[in-house]
Amino acid sequence: MPSENELHRAKEAFLKYLDGIRGYSSLTIRSYHDAIDEMLLYAEIHDEADILMINLMPLRLRIAPLKSKTIAAKLSAIRSFVKYLRSQKKTVELRGDESVKTPKTLPKPVSHDHIIHALQCADPMAQLAITMLYTMGLRISELTNLRVDDISHEWCRVRGKGDKERDVPMLGNITTMVQTYQRISPSKAYVFEAKGEKLSENSLRYMITKAFAKVGLKVTPHQLRHSYATELLNNGARIADVSELLGHASMATTQIYTKLGNALKMDHYLKSHPLCHSPEDSQ
Structure with a gap:
């Protein structure tokens, strides 16, 4: 022993x-x-x-x-x-480590203002990594395995769990950020490399947490993925679309992962159900 x-x-x-x-x-x-x-x-x-x-x-x-x-x-x-x-x-x-059934809990999303604050204090590599996680909803493993050739003008091909692939929209300014970063730090194949080798998940994770630590925050890469989903749903995106963008095998996972606030649910209900409108609205 x-x-x-x-x-x-x-x-x-x-x-x-x-x-x-x-x-x-x-x-x-x-x-x-x-x-x-x-x-x-x-x-x-x-x-x-x-x-x-x-x-x-x-x-x-x-x-x-x-x-x-x-x-x-x-x-x-x-x-x-x-x-x-x-x-x-x-x-x-x-x-003797059999699971105990318990309600699923979620990581807290990071506010948009806090993310912007961290980006202002981050180095170019951390800026790009944080921005891509926040605007594309990637898992840290997906970001690590992202190749330069996976990126086109408006879309990015992402390899998720079980080698399943999905296409994620990519803002034009993010594509420009990648191109600018590649000029500063050219790579052989992967977006994030060091000394010609793919950067590990732990290295990327450490870099991201360090960037937020500079502004006094404890933030994980998964919280940025959660923030991405939360922002989309809170601004009217369909849950089916968000589920596909996140690479979830089941929409039920997205429903657990991204809970809408009661006020927003009521707002969507009042706008969507026909009996919530006055007769004048239908004329």
């Missing part, structure tokens, strides 16, 4: 990764810290033929009285830690 000190050092390295690379809030990092400490204290952990075995059942029994949402959050934090351990070349088998 790995020593307690080794696992605690791995935990501290993981938390620094969440802060510096993923840009998680201090409150979220604290919740991860507590969940992992509980795992280290109550789970059965031992080595078996060079495999780190983690059985969460003793922990699950202890936290069973808690609300399902709280249990799900703790399990999610532990799974993320295990994923990090595996990325560090550690073979880990996790048991």
Whole structure:
């Protein structure tokens, strides 16, 4: 079995990764810290033929009285830690981590003004990355894999989950930004490269979170995708169109992902339903 000190050092390295690379809030990092400490204290952990075995059942029994949402959050934090351990070349088998059903929650969108403020303080690469996420609704993985040849004058070919492709509208000034950036920093194939190699997701994520940190904000790339969808829906875009632009396999995902405010729903209802109009309106 790995020593307690080794696992605690791995935990501290993981938390620094969440802060510096993923840009998680201090409150979220604290919740991860507590969940992992509980795992280290109550789970059965031992080595078996060079495999780190983690059985969460003793922990699950202890936290069973808690609300399902709280249990799900703790399990999610532990799974993320295990994923990090595996990325560090550690073979880990996790048991007793079955999901707990809980209502889906959403990341908060970033206000337009905050995004503009961050763009004003960002370097050219960060400016382009933030702008493309915000105006095209891309996942960070899609932005990483975006090739120069994928971009035309008004459209961009995006490769999403499961290698599914979709075409996303691209504003003319964004195309110009890409061309300007390419003159400053020419690349072989991908829009974002460093020393002739495609920039990794973590490098792009760190660059974006750092740009927002300059203006005192904790913002993740996924929040920019959420902001894109929210702005479209709040300004009258059809949910079917937004779903297609986001690359969702099901419109139900978009309905969960982009909740309209009640006031906007009422406004759309009053404008759309025929019985909400006076007889004079139909003449």
